[in-house]
Amino acid sequence: MAQPATLRWIGDLPGVLRLIDQTRLPGEFVEIDLQTVEQVWEAIRALRVRGAPAIGCAAAYGVIVGIQDFLKAARPEFDARLQHVLQYLATSRPTAVNLFWALDSLRDVAASLPTETPAAIARRLLDEAQAIEAEDRKMCTAMGQHGAALMPDRGGVLTHCNAGGLATAGDGTALSVIFAAVAAGKKLQVFADETRPLLQGARLTAWECHQRGIPVTVVCDSMAALLMRDRKVSAVVVGADRIAANGDVANKVGTYSVAVLAKAHGIPFYVAAPSSTFDLTLDSGAGIPIEERSAAEITHGFGKQTVPDSVKVWNPAFDVTPAALIAGIITERGVIAPVDREHVTQHLKP
Numbered sequence: 001m002a003q004p005a006t007l008r009w010i011g012d013l014p015g016v017l018r019l020i021d022q023t024r025l026p027g028e029f030v031e032i033d034l035q036t037v038e039q040v041w042e043a044i045r046a047l048r049v050r051g052a053p054a055i056g057c058a059a060a061y062g063v064i065v066g067i068q069d070f071l072k073a074a075r076p077e078f079d080a081r082l083q084h085v086l087q088y089l090a091t092s093r094p095t096a097v098n099l100f101w102a103l104d105s106l107r108d109v110a111a112s113l114p115t116e117t118p119a120a121i122a123r124r125l126l127d128e129a130q131a132i133e134a135e136d137r138k139m140c141t142a143m144g145q146h147g148a149a150l151m152p153d154r155g156g157v158l159t160h161c162n163a164g165g166l167a168t169a170g171d172g173t174a175l176s177v178i179f180a181a182v183a184a185g186k187k188l189q190v191f192a193d194e195t196r197p198l199l200q201g202a203r204l205t206a207w208e209c210h211q212r213g214i215p216v217t218v219v220c221d222s223m224a225a226l227l228m229r230d231r232k233v234s235a236v237v238v239g240a241d242r243i244a245a246n247g248d249v250a251n252k253v254g255t256y257s258v259a260v261l262a263k264a265h266g267i268p269f270y271v272a273a274p275s276s277t278f279d280l281t282l283d284s285g286a287g288i289p290i291e292e293r294s295a296a297e298i299t300h301g302f303g304k305q306t307v308p309d310s311v312k313v314w315n316p317a318f319d320v321t322p323a324a325l326i327a328g329i330i331t332e333r334g335v336i337a338p339v340d341r342e343h344v345t346q347h348l349k350p
Contacts, residue, residue, distance in 0.1 A: 019058065
């Protein structure tokens with residue numbers, strides 16, 4: 001069964017950003033139309049759209065949403081509005097580098113058009129946002145093709161969080177690898193970590209695999225070691241929200257634990273991410289900003305109180321997996337292995 005597009009632009013100028021509200025899955029499939037930049041900011045922050053590549057695409061379209069009421073304004077007023085929208089969207093989530101990459105791309109386009117009218121600039125910005133979406137789809141396909149060969153011909157593959165089509169404009173990052181391997185005839189059984197506290201694995205990865213007819217079993221995060229000890233999985237593949245110059249990877253909290261366990265059990269641990277996820281301004285993962293989210297996600301997850309009143313909660317959204325634990329990073333260009341500064345630099349050369 002074909003999976004609906006995670007997000008898409010509807011109309012021309014003016015138009016709306018339509019996306020799947022992922023907070024409603026798997027119980028309900030609901031698409032929402034975002035007509036203001038505040039709605040786009042809230043959708044990113046509240047995880048209605050999530051996954052680094054999808055966040056980047058949503059932010060790019062969010063810029064268009066935010067400026068399209070200023071197409072007849074004087075150029076100084078339009079420029080001020082554009083800068084406000086760019087800065088505002090940058091505050092939605094701090095870890096996913098694709099967000100900032102997309103915003104910078106649109107900023108650069110606008111800066112290259114010093115004499116154009118607001119309407120002409122908006123047209124070029126919409127073209128750029130649509131190009132970012134199209135490029136993401138192509139990168140997903142390429143990652144799947146490069147990564148499929150790394151998957152076992154038959155056996156279990158563990159993934160953490162959701163790095164499928166719901167996290168991108170295409171087939172995903174980690175799940176694109178699995179989808180491509182299955183399309184090539186490999187017999188895979190997906191094990192999806194539940195991924196606490198928001199259960200992206202249970203709610204989203206399982207939903208995507210089920211839509212595709214791929215066997216999937218949901219397990220609690222704490223069961224990964226037992227799966228590996230009993231040799232129920234032969235590989236691990238996850239996505240990434242930011243990758244430092246030395247190959248350290250930030251991904252959904254719990255990824256680091258899975259990587260340590262995979263290393264201890266001699267199971268290859270792979271990361272799939274487009275080249276836009278690399279942040280070469282950061283020497284190592286120590287410099288990656290880690291978003292901390294509301295304590296209510298843990299104390300009152302899905303509306304039920306599970307922590308006593310007044311008990312402190314720590315809720316980082318991401319952790320950092322050291323490059324030494326990663327067997328390979330799969331990008332649209334190929335596979336980085338071994339994962340270290342030298343091979344990252346060589347891989348990303350123009």
